[in-house]
Amino acid sequence: EDKVVQSPLSLVVHEGDTVTLNCSYEVTNFRSLLWYKQEKKAPTFLFMLTSSGIEKKSGRLSSILDKKELFSILNITATQTGDSAVYLCAVGNNNDMRFGAGTRLTVKP
Amino acid sequence: KAGVTQTPRYLIKTRGQQVTLSCSPISGHRSVSWYQQTPGQGLQFLFEYFSETQRNKGNFPGRFSGRQFSNSRSEMNVSTLELGDSALYLCASSFGGHSYNEQFFGPGTRLTVL
Numbered sequence: 479e480d481k482v483v484q485s486p487l488s489l490v491v492h493e494g495d496t497v498t499l500n501c502s503y504e505v506t507n508f509r510s511l512l513w514y515k516q517e518k519k520a521p522t523f524l525f526m527l528t529s530s531g532i533e534k535k536s537g538r539l540s541s542i543l544d545k546k547e548l549f550s551i552l553n554i555t556a557t558q559t560g561d562s563a564v565y566l567c568a569v570g571n572n573n574d575m576r577f578g579a580g581t582r583l584t585v586k587p
Numbered sequence: 588k589a590g591v592t593q594t595p596r597y598l599i600k601t602r603g604q605q606v607t608l609s610c611s612p613i614s615g616h617r618s619v620s621w622y623q624q625t626p627g628q629g630l631q632f633l634f635e636y637f638s639e640t641q642r643n644k645g646n647f648p649g650r651f652s653g654r655q656f657s658n659s660r661s662e663m664n665v666s667t668l669e670l671g672d673s674a675l676y677l678c679a680s681s682f683g684g685h686s687y688n689e690q691f692f693g694p695g696t697r698l699t700v701l
Contacts, residue, residue, distance in 0.1 A: 510687065520591075520677055520692035521630075566630065570687075573643045575620065577630035 480505045482569050484578035492586050495557050499581045501567030502549040505574075511543055511550050514566040516580070521566055524552070557585045589614065591680050591693035599699045605666040608696045612659050612680030618642075619661040620690065621653060624675040633676075636661050637684060665698075673700045 485500045503511065510528045514521035525534045527543035527550060534541050538557075543550045554561055564580040592611045600606050612619050621633040632645040636655035653663040659680075665672055675697050679690035 512689065514692075520694050523689040523691065526689050568630075574645060575622075575632045575635075575690075577622075577632075579629045 480569075480571075480574065480576055482567055482576050482578040484565075484567050484581050486581060487579060488582040488584070490584045490586065491557055493558055495585075496553065496555045497557060497583060499552040499554075499565050499567075499583070500549060501551070501578055503567075503569045503576075504548060505569045505571055505576060507571040507573075508545065508569065509572060510570045512568045512570065513541055513550070513552050514568065516564045516566055517562075524565075554583075557583075559585050559587055561585050591678060591691050593676075593678055593693040593696050595696060596694065597697050597699075599701065600668050601701050602668055602670060604668050605664065606668060606698060608663045608665075608676055608678075608698075610661045610663070610678035610680075610693055612661070612678075613691055616680035616682050616691075617659055618681045618684055618688075619655055619659065620679045620681075621661070621663050622677045622679065623647075624677055624695070625673075630677070633663070635684070642684065668700045670700050673698060 482503045512526045513524040525541045530545040538555045541552045562585045564582050566580045567578040594609045618637045620635040624630045635643040639655045650666045655661045675695045677695045679692045681688040681690045
């Protein structure tokens, strides 16, 4: 059965720390892997990854995909309290979009 | 550009009733996907519509159905409501299919079944 597993499930850090969030998957006919940030509302798009080894970067956030080992990481450097949220990983194929349980990140001042 | 809108935002129903939720995608987007989010199961894919056709369907019972209109607006219907249907229902739109493009989520409809 297709699955997407995120780790850790929760993480507490202090402002300025660097964090790495993990997403591993077993999905048939992989098409894309997406990262979303969800605060107290709808998820907002961060990255879409389709090719291995190509880092996507946006400000302090970056992500990379390894299609051989079937995982992706999301890095956040110099964390800020505004980064506190649930980070969701989703993997899409031709039929489905499967989400992981999310990693709840709390950044303390 | 206006974002994805969903109506109503909150809904309270009783068991056995049926409900219809509405989603208006971003202008120009042809794909609308629906998701159910609960604390226990997380975000689960319900179905995707593209150009008025259901293209994909998740693992939900037939009580969950939907449709898409020619202007890309979509509705989702749940019949014979059960307590376990209480959830946040999110719709998301994208230009192409949901696995090919980033999706933009609406604010959701919070359904409570009593």
